[in-house]
Each structure stands twice: as structure tokens, then as C-alpha cells.
Amino acid sequence: MAHLHPDEIRARFSRAMSEMYRAEVPQYGTLIELVSDVNAEVLERDPALRERLADADELDRLDVERHGAIRLGTPGELAQIRRMFAVMGMGPVGYYDLSVAGLPVHSTAFRPVATEALSRNPFRVFTSLLRLELIEDRALAERAAAILSERSILTERAQELIALCEVRGGLTEDQAEEFVAEAIETFRWRSDATVTAQTYSDLHETHRLIADVVSFRGPHINHLTPRTLDIDRVQELMPERGITPKAVIEGPPRRGADILLRQTSFKALEEPILFAGENGGTEGTHTARFGEIEQRGVALTPKGRALYDETLAAVRAAAPIGAQGQGADAYRQELDARFAEVFPDDLNALRREGLAFFRYRMGAEAEVGARAESIEALLASGALVADPQVYEDFLPVSAAGIFQSNLGTDAASAYSERANREAFEEALGAQVADEMEIYAATERDSLRSALKTLGQDHLAEAVAAA
Numbered sequence: 013m014a015h016l017h018p019d020e021i022r023a024r025f026s027r028a029m030s031e032m033y034r035a036e037v038p039q040y041g042t043l044i045e046l047v048s049d050v051n052a053e054v055l056e057r058d059p060a061l062r063e064r065l066a067d068a069d070e071l072d073r074l075d076v077e078r079h080g081a082i083r084l085g086t087p088g089e090l091a092q093i094r095r096m097f098a099v100m101g102m103g104p105v106g107y108y109d110l111s112v113a114g115l116p117v118h119s120t121a122f123r124p125v126a127t128e129a130l131s132r133n134p135f136r137v138f139t140s141l142l143r144l145e146l147i148e149d150r151a152l153a154e155r156a157a158a159i160l161s162e163r164s165i166l167t168e169r170a171q172e173l174i175a176l177c178e179v180r181g182g183l184t185e186d187q188a189e190e191f192v193a194e195a196i197e198t199f200r201w202r203s204d205a206t207v208t209a210q211t212y213s214d215l216h217e218t219h220r221l222i223a224d225v226v227s228f229r230g231p232h233i234n235h236l237t238p239r240t241l242d243i244d245r246v247q248e249l250m251p252e253r254g255i256t257p258k259a260v261i262e263g264p265p266r267r268g269a270d271i272l273l274r275q276t277s278f279k280a281l282e283e284p285i286l287f288a289g290e291n292g293g294t295e296g297t298h299t300a301r302f303g304e305i306e307q308r309g310v311a312l313t314p315k316g317r318a319l320y321d322e323t324l325a326a327v328r329a330a331a332p333i334g335a336q337g338q339g340a341d342a343y344r345q346e347l348d349a350r351f352a353e354v355f356p357d358d359l360n361a362l363r364r365e366g367l368a369f370f371r372y373r374m375g376a377e378a379e380v381g382a383r384a385e386s387i388e389a390l391l392a393s394g395a396l397v398a399d400p401q402v403y404e405d406f407l408p409v410s411a412a413g414i415f416q417s418n419l420g421t422d423a424a425s426a427y428s429e430r431a432n433r434e435a436f437e438e439a440l441g442a443q444v445a446d447e448m449e450i451y452a453a454t455e456r457d458s459l460r461s462a463l464k465t466l467g468q469d470h471l472a473e474a475v476a477a478a
């Protein structure tokens with residue numbers, strides 16, 4: 013029997029998750045409508061952008077594009093989730109250390125990697141693993157570990173279908189349908205906690221994140237984020253639709269040529285839960301789930317990224333934001349001013365200065381054969397086109413801001429023990445891919461192949477050698 017393509021399984025899974033979350037969190041539906049309205053408005057007012065996205069094969073993915081986030085409790089859960097996402101063509105990319113921001117987790121993003129897979133459906137999941145070893149109260153950490161050891165986050169049938177996929181190299185249409193239905197069960201919200209009110213409160217007191225991960229039967233999806241073409245506009249319109257966003261947009265400022273990733277979220281809902289207990293349990297509330305929007309720009313090279321990190325750090329030092337969002341205006345001004353000063357704001361300059369990654373293709377005006385002097389000459393004549401590569405990943409400082417705004421801002425703190433990528437990869441049972449290498453390979457391969465098609469083998473060879 014023929015296998016359903018993993019990209020198609022991912023597309024169906026992403027759609028099913030979106031429907032489930034829309035039913036669970038009505039504000040998510042409102043946000044999706046708002047984003048879709050604003051995107052349509054932007055494309056209508058900017059035909060050049062529409063054309064660029066269409067030519068780069070990016071227009072179709074826009075309306076289905078979103079990311080989600082989950083938080084896992086144990087190394088075994090992380091390994092299981094890796095195998096589950098592999099069925100849908102998603103692998104771990106990047107390592108994010110959030111301990112520096114006082115969060116006892118480290119994370120990766122499960123996402124498609126190949127250009128064609130990304131353009132079919134770029135669904136990604138920011139996945140965090142709890143680090144109980146960072147918790148000072150060892151007795152509480154052990155209690156938490158014992159509670160987590162009791163749960164199984166995948167259904168029996170999901171586990172069987174994952175194993176089947178691994179043995180057979182894929183799933184049939186019927187198996188894939190069943191897999192998607194079983195897989196979303198893992199991420200569903202369940203309001204009945206597995207712990208008593210007292211245990212919940214002990215966990216919560218140590219860190220709200222621990223209570224969220226440990227007290228429930230599984231890793232509920234905590235947000236799903238649509239991609240907008242104009243995040244400032246969506247942020248401005250959110251209050252009109254009854255949604256209150258956090259004080260500042262995380263990431264780079266608004267630019268003519270968008271870079272990396274800009275994000276903003278709205279506060280978690282306070283939801284009723286039922287604690288476990290001998291007498292049928294007691295009622296309580298929990299804030300776990302929220303909404304977020306994002307705007308994606310061009311991926312930066314290591315050189316561009318270093319400049320970004322340095323500039324952002326200077327902004328944050330010069331204009332710190334208070335726990336209640338005080339100083340947001342000063343922060344925005346500082347952010348705009350510092351980036352304007354050091355960061356080129358057009359795609360050509362970003363490319364020429366080696367600050368951003370591109371993908372090359374043959375232009376419509378291309379003449380095959382006539383020997384060209386240089387890549388710049390081919391670009392100037394329109395024979396060769398450089399499309400910006402979308403940044404497909406996350407940013408640790410922004411992620412920490414999103415976490416904190418939804419946990420209720422803790423005073424800025426940090427754990428003394430830092431990144432532990434090795435332990436993360438050991439839990440995962442695999443290595444995380446290096447996102448910079450993926451962008452660099454896409455750039456190199458696309459350039460080489462476009463040059464060959466144009467009959468510019470002498471230039472293609474130089475790229476191969478680089």
C-alpha cells in the first residue's frame with residue numbers, strides 16, 4: 013500500500029490541532045480572523061510583496077502557517093515526542109537554553125527542514141524539557157519526578173502506529189488518519205489535575221512552570237501562533253477585538269527589510285481545574301494557555317546574528333522594561349534608534365555585507381550560456397534572483413519574554429548552572445540540527461544549481477569550493 017507523504021500528515025495534524033485549539037480557546041479563533049484580515053490588507057496594499065512571496069513559493073503557506081509550544085516533564089517523554097514528530101517529517105533543530113532567564117527548561121524546535129517541505133507546510137513546535145536538576149528544593153524535585161514517572165503521554169495506539177511507521181518507512185492513508193486523531197490526544201487540555209490542591213500549591217510556589225508541567229496528564233498545547241505580515245497593525249487592532257497584548261513586541265524593531273522574528277502574546281486564560289483528592293477533589297484555577305502572533309523576516313548569518321544579539325543586549329541594558337511593562341515607550345525608541353544606526357535596512361545591503369541568508373534561482377530574463385563576469389553581474393541583469401530565506405526558528409531572549417509574560421513576570425533571575433546541550437541530546441536520543449548549517453547549505457546549493465542552469469559553470473565551481 014502506498015504511504016501518505018509525511019508533509020501531508022503534518023498538514024493534517026496542524027489543521028487538526030488548530031481546530032482543537034479553536035474549540036478550546038475562543039480567543040484563538042478571533043486572532044486567526046484578525047491576522048487573516050490584516051494579511052489580506054497588506055497584500056492588497058503592497059503588490060510588490062505579493063509578487064515576491066508568490067515567486068518565492070511562499071504565498072500558499074501563509075494562511076496555514078503557525079507554530080505551537082509544549083512543555084515536557086521527562087527525558088523519556090522527549091524521546092517519544094521526537095519519534096512522534098518524525099512521522100510527520102519534523103526533526104529537532106536548534107538548542108535553546110532558558111536557564112539564563114530563570115526558567116528551569118531547555119528547548120528545541122521540531123520542524124521540517126527541506127525547502128520543499130517548508131513550503132508545503134512549515135508547522136513547527138517549540139518543545140521544552142523541564143530541568144528538575146536545577147531546583148534547589150531536592151525533596152520537591154523528587155516528588156515531581158515521582159509524579160511524572162506515573163504518566164504516559166502517548167496513547168497506546170499512537171505508540172503502535174509510530175513503531176509501525178518506523179518499521180515500514182511510512183503510514184498508509186488510513187493509518188495516517190488514525191495517527192493524527194491519536195496524536196492530538198496527547199496535546200488536548202484536560203482540566204482534571206493528577207495532583208491534590210496541596211501538591212499543586214507546593215509545585216507552584218517553587219516555580220509556576222513546574223506546576224504546569226507536573227500537575228496534568230499530558231503536555232497540553234499552550235499556544236498556537238499564526239504568522240502575520242504586519243505585527244504592529246495586529247497588535248494595534250487586538251484591543252478592538254477584546255484581546256490585550258503584552259507591553260512590547262519581542263525581537264527586532266519594525267524595518268523596511270524584516271529580519272528574524274517579531275512576536276507578541278496575550279495573557280494566559282485563567283481556567284477552572286479540578287484537583288485530585290480523596291473526597292472527589294476540589295476546584296481551583298490554572299493559567300496555562302495563551303495566544304501569540306509572529307512576523308517572520310530574513311534569516312541572519314552568524315555575522316548578522318552576532319550584530320543582532322549585541323544590539324539587542326545594548327538596548328535592554330539602556331532601557332530596561334519593568335515587570336508591569338513600565339518603560340515600554342523608552343524601550344521602543346531605543347530599539348528603533350540602535351538598529352537604525354548599525355543594521356542595514358535593505359535586502360541587497362544585507363546580502364552584500366554577508367549579514368543574511370538567501371536562496372537563489374534563475375530569473376525570468378535569464379539568457380543561458382553567455383559567460384558572465386560575476387554573480388553580482390548576473391543579479392544586476394536579472395538572470396539570477398536572490399530571495400531572502402525566511403527565518404524558520406526561534407530566539408531565546410524572545411522566548412524567555414513570551415514565557416515570562418505568561419507565567420506572570422518573575423523578577424529577572426538566572427540559574428547558576430547553565431546550558432546542558434549534551435544532557436538534552438541524550439534525552440532526545442538524537443542530536444539537534446544546527447540551524448545555521450541548514451540556511452548555509454540551502455544558500456550554497458541553490459546558488460550552485462542556478463549557476464549551472466545558467467551555464468555559468470566557472471562561477472558554480474567557485475561556490476562549490478567556498
Ligand code: OOG
Nearest residue numbers: 081138406410411414415
Ligand atoms: C514557549 C514560549 C516560547 C516562542 O514562540 O518563542 C515561544 C512556552 O511558553 O512553552 O512560544
Ligand code: NI
Nearest residue numbers: 081138237304
Ligand atoms: Ni510561541
